[in-house]
Amino acid sequence: MKQIMEEYFLSLESGDKKIAWCTSVGPAELLRSFGFEVYFPENHGALLGATRTAMELIPEAGKCGYSNQVCSYTTADIGAYLKKNTPLQKHYGMQGIPKPDIIAYNTNQCREVEDWFTFYADEFNCPIVGIQPPRYLDEVTDDEVQLVVKQFKKMLPVCEQVSGRKFDLDSFKETVRLSKEATLLWQKVLKTSTAMNAPLSFFDGTIHMGPIVVLRGTQIAKDYYTTLLAELEENVKNGLGFAPEAKTRIFWEGMPIWGKLRMMSDLFTASGSAVVASTYCSSWVFGQFDEDNPWESTARAYTEIFINRSEKAKMKMLAAWFEEFNIDGIVYHDTKTCFNNSNAKFGMPQRLQKETGVPSLVVEGDLCDLRFFSEGQSITKIETFLEQLEDAKILS
Numbered sequence: 001m002k003q004i005m006e007e008y009f010l011s012l013e014s015g016d017k018k019i020a021w022c023t024s025v026g027p028a029e030l031l032r033s034f035g036f037e038v039y040f041p042e043n044h045g046a047l048l049g050a051t052r053t054a055m056e057l058i059p060e061a062g063k064c065g066y067s068n069q070v071c072s073y074t075t076a077d078i079g080a081y082l083k084k085n086t087p088l089q090k091h092y093g094m095q096g097i098p099k100p101d102i103i104a105y106n107t108n109q110c111r112e113v114e115d116w117f118t119f120y121a122d123e124f125n126c127p128i129v130g131i132q133p134p135r136y137l138d139e140v141t142d143d144e145v146q147l148v149v150k151q152f153k154k155m156l157p158v159c160e161q162v163s164g165r166k167f168d169l170d171s172f173k174e175t176v177r178l179s180k181e182a183t184l185l186w187q188k189v190l191k192t193s194t195a196m197n198a199p200l201s202f203f204d205g206t207i208h209m210g211p212i213v214v215l216r217g218t219q220i221a222k223d224y225y226t227t228l229l230a231e232l233e234e235n236v237k238n239g240l241g242f243a244p245e246a247k248t249r250i251f252w253e254g255m256p257i258w259g260k261l262r263m264m265s266d267l268f269t270a271s272g273s274a275v276v277a278s279t280y281c282s283s284w285v286f287g288q289f290d291e292d293n294p295w296e297s298t299a300r301a302y303t304e305i306f307i308n309r310s311e312k313a314k315m316k317m318l319a320a321w322f323e324e325f326n327i328d329g330i331v332y333h334d335t336k337t338c339f340n341n342s343n344a345k346f347g348m349p350q351r352l353q354k355e356t357g358v359p360s361l362v363v364e365g366d367l368c369d370l371r372f373f374s375e376g377q378s379i380t381k382i383e384t385f386l387e388q389l390e391d392a393k394i395l396s
């Protein structure tokens, strides 16, 4: 993993390829088909959270008028740019973040990415293209898919002009094929934790998902997940799990608390609980990709993602995951600066509990800004919840 990520980041600075910036669930396959190397500012935001540098950078964005109540990926990333300070320098010896030749965003996840990426388009005086699909859908019909296909196709002249290449359908198909194969392997990786002695925790998944975010559409991502899957399947066969003593199985809903991954992982394990599945890691499973139908299939896959669905559709997906992963309880991370990926604000935990019988807990925190996370209070809440779950299981 370390080597793959290092090579990826260094490739962004090598000058061999033009650089496209893209949102994490944006049309990366189309960009790659033009020969762009693709950089994902959200991945950088996660790095700022995980290295806990975000807190010193967010106020820098505040000085330019960005409220500390908005997405802390956005504010940490803009703060890092303004301060010319990124962990990429220390970790990979890079000069800084790579300069974009083109920027693409997809508001399938939130409108914040439009504001965020437009800031950079202005800074770098760089072409920007945006996809704005219909949002919060019960079902994704052909009408919505065709609308998104039209928007994808509108990107072509800009991509052609910046890359200096004509659009090549075969190259697009090949990228979609590689992406599909990697994403299906990633799905199988996540599903290994349907085993009762699960080999992969949610917390480990947030690290292993690096290649499916930044390298989908490449052979590298496919090879990585082929190897990882074989190793995890071997662990399942040999009964090797990450928490063999676990009495309860938990579903994590919402964003990770990047600066507290280790603490959270240890907390659940020490409390006899295994966090075996999440909406977050599953967000990069694009089962609809089909190289024989690259436009419609990518438009559908990127519009159907969990975050872009109605509450009814989300509840259906969650209930299916509960069954599949044998879930005893769900923990919702109510993320202060990302209401888009927080599902605990409008009564869904209560409604879903009533429907499925799976008890829930809401933990308040943030993806990057740890000033919104009370560690002591959260530990007490989680420990109490897990004790109650275990007691209820014994009694039943």
Ligand code: SF4
Binding pocket: 042, 071, 072, 073, 074, 109, 110, 111, 112, 113, 337, 338, 339, 340, 341, 367
């Ligand atoms: S989904 Fe949330 S965390 Fe991700 S970019 Fe949008 S506001 Fe930020």
